[in-house]
Amino acid sequence: MTAAPYAPIEGPPKAPRGALRIATWNINSVRLRLPLVEKLVAAARPDILCLQETKCPDEHFPAEALKALGFQHQIFHGMKGYNGVAILSRVPLHETGPRHWCGLEDCRHVQATLVNGTEIHDIYIPAGGDIPDPDANAKFKHKLDFVRSQAAHWKKTKRDRPRVLVGDLNIAPFETDVWSHKQLLDVVSHTPVEVEALTAMRANHAWVDLSRQAFPEPQRLYTWWSYRNSDWRKSDRGRRLDHIWTTPDIAPKLKGFHILREARDWPQPSDHVPVIADLAL
């Protein structure tokens, strides 16, 4: 295991021998930031890259360019203007279901199964708008409904195979997942009602939060810094919104965990940075 969560990835640009490197990244437009995928591949060479907020209808998805970067296997579901998820892979996988929640076909979940039977879930939970009241804000209601549907789904799903769940879950569950617990208690992404829903979703399938297995509290961990701060590094008002979970059988197989904070300073950056886990599956 690495000693520091934000350490630049050094040495050979590969996962440890025998480990599969899985990365998740809210890229905030895959077309605009295609050059940054190249940078990520050069820096970290993920075997599987799960993207959120591709903001790209399928007919415009840059499949060929991503194939040229080594991702021969691709599953993507996008729409015009917002949302959109994709799993890009160097290793074979095939799509499985379901992927629609709350009766909407809004491209927030894609799942696939590897040849060894491991399931990969790539999820983009609704951000939830600004007002943390489901009666006053339909987006916040949708967020809670989405997480609670997921929680119910994972409760009834038999724990019969290894699973990995990654994505922009848009919730920072722990006090040390945000720059100020007190100041964010009423801010969507860290309100108690959301945290409770996400905690149930995690507990209902005994998911292990790999970020916190690798770097337990009270170490602060962030994966997102707002565009609205003039100097994100100086103010460091971050939140841990991007997560990698696994079922308990494969959590001990974690060989490395990285939050690629340096990506927040890449040209025209996403406001989220890639999160990477090396798993000896």
Add this chain to the structure above:
DNA sequence: ATGGTTGTTTAACAA
């Protein structure tokens, strides 16, 4: 101090 920025799509919305 109730601001601030970015992306998509073109003035409004989502984050």
